[in-house]
Amino acid sequence: KDFGGEVATSGEIGNWPGDGMTDGITLTDKFKKHLEQYKVDIEEGIYVEKITKQEDGTFCISTQKGNGIGMAADKMPDGKPDSLKCDYIAKAVIVATGVHPRELGIPGEKEFRNKGVSYCSTCDMPLFTGKTVTVIGGGNSALESALMGVDIAKKVYVINKNAFFKGDDVLIKKLTSQPKDKVEIFYETGTKEFVGDKFITGAKYTDKEGKEFELKTDGIMVHIGMVPNSDIVPDNVEKNPFGEIKVNIRCETNVPGLYAAGDVSDVPFKQIVIAAGQGCTATLSAVQYLNSR
Structure with missing residues (x-):
């Protein structure tokens, strides 16, 4: 759908081998230019709706656009008239x-x-230079977002539903050491409603005692975790309780011919370099699978 995915929205990246310190946009651009050196068809702006395995062992990929955009637009999976x-x-x-x-x-x-309201601080935090911004979350993404706001915004509110942060100690110490007139942290606080007119003007919260209050703000950054984009795979593909696709060391799923790589899989560590390695593993496994048929 969008080239680069979450990598493109990342801020500073310091763990990509050979590049030292870079950023998501720069790294994504390098990936794309490298890919364009090969004879590979790149189709952007296409949203895959469902992958279905057919009786002949092939996979039917249905897109949201449909209507003849692909090489097999008139074929119905398994000949069923009500299928995609x-x-x-x-x-x-x-x-x-x-x-x-x-x-x-x-x-x-x-x-x-x-x-x-935004879910990408790297993209949108600069819009709130000199203004009041609220960050919702308690992990590393929320901590990094709040620290970005310290350098840009006039005031930063941090809303954490838990009694403590769950991120890296160095980030926690850096944020909690900020002066209160710059950063104000609310623990055990639930977010109930966003309010505004044409644009956001504030949000309503409840504290641990159930008391409701409202904070005025110019912008809100939501960082409460990520959800794997795994709904498109066949229904019989095994997933863990988080919705991540289960794979083995070869990036194979329980469905022959179907592989998963990167953050959508159940790989325990979510890093760009690990996702790239899984991409290589999945490709080699797929080639071996095709050569064996």
Whole structure:
């Protein structure tokens, strides 16, 4: 759908071998230019809706656009008239769809998305230079977002539903040592509603005693975790309780010919370099699978 995925929205990246310190946009651009050196068809802006394994062992890839955009647009999976159209047919598929930000699911969230509510601090924090910004979350992403706000915003509120942060100690110490007139932290606080007019103006919260209060703000950064983009795989593909696709050391799923790589899989550590390594593993496994048929 979008080239680069979550990597493109990353800020500073210091763990990509050979590059020292870089950023998500620069690294994504390098990836794309490298890919373009090969004879590979790149189709952007296409949202895959479902992958279905057919009786002949091939995979039907149905997209949201459909209507003839792919090489097999008129073929129906298994000949069923109520099935999705196959826009692409493949003998093997590698799912490297990554993750997307988890939403709070509260009133006003969808209405004010991109109207003051953001899930990407690297993209949108600069919009609130000299203003008041609220960061919701308690992990590393929230901590990094709040520290970014310290350098940019006039005031930073941090809303943590837990009694403590769950990120790296160095980030926690750096944030909690900020003066209170710059950073104000609310622990054991739940976010109930986003409010505003054309744009966000504030949010309603409840403290650990159930008392409701409202904080005025110019922008809100939501960082409460990520959700794997795994809904597109066949229904019989095994996943863990978090929705991540289960793979073995070869990046194989329980469905022959279907592979998963990167953050969408159940790999324990979510790092760019690990995702790249899994991509290589999945590709070699897929080639071996195809050569054996």
